[in-house]
Amino acid sequence: MDIGGKIAESMGLKSDYCKEWPCQFRINKYHFTPQSVGSAGVQLHTDSGFLTILQDDENVGGLEVMDKSGEFVAVDPLPGSLLVNLGDMATVWSNGRLHTVKHRVQCKEAKTRVSIATFLLGPKEEAVDPPPELVDSDHPRLYNSFTYEEYRKLRLSTELQAGEALALVRN
Ligand SMILES: O=C(O)CCC(=O)C(=O)O
Numbered sequence: 013m014d015i016g017g018k019i020a021e022s023m024g025l026k027s028d029y030c031k032e033w034p035c036q037f038r039i040n041k042y043h044f045t046p047q048s049v050g051s052a053g054v055q056l057h058t059d060s061g062f063l064t065i066l067q068d069d070e071n072v073g074g075l076e077v078m079d080k081s082g083e084f085v086a087v088d089p090l091p092g093s094l095l096v097n098l099g100d101m102a103t104v105w106s107n108g109r110l111h112t113v114k115h116r117v118q119c120k121e122a123k124t125r126v127s128i129a130t131f132l133l134g135p136k137e138e139a140v141d142p143p144p145e146l147v148d149s150d151h152p153r154l155y156n157s158f159t160y161e162e163y164r165k166l167r168l169s170t171e172l173q174a175g176e177a178l179a180l181v182r183n
């Protein structure tokens with residue numbers, strides 16, 4: 013399913029923006045023990061790419077997303093479902109219309125937890141510029157022009173993992 017294309021279409025744009033963008037695939041395995049209950053399996057972060065399709069563990073919960081007010085909302089297991097969340101590149105590409113999602117994984121019980129993530133990153137070599145339709149005098153360009161790889165390196169070098177690096181690339 014072309015989720016990136018559907019997002020672009022929903023914004024009145026043509027749907028072929030992210031067809032050639034690279035993806036990354038990762039299996040997360042958490043060996044939760046009685047000692048780790050109550051602690052973080054994954055610290056609070058945003059995903060650096062455009063969007064993530066997550067097949068979460070069907071039995072062991074722990075994923076929490078942060079809402080607008082800064083409260084954590086648990087995403088309980090829902091067998092047979094996939095979860096899509098937006099990352100920093102969605103905010104940059106959409107000129108601020110789409111919001112990156114802060115999330116973390118908490119250890120709730122002493123069980124092994126597995127999640128499977130597919131990350132749609134961003135353009136391979138070109139800059140992550142917003143489509144011209146999303147920039148006008150009412151919506152001036154919010155971010156500088158940079159490639160996904162440059163942004164990823166900035167996040168790594170600054171250790172700003174929860175979307176704060178976006179402030180460093182503001183126009
Ligand atoms: O394991 C999860 O539910 C989330 C994993 C995650 O946030 C990530 O891989 O970026």
Ligand SMILES: [Fe+2]
Nearest residue numbers: 057058059115
């Ligand atoms: Fe994540």
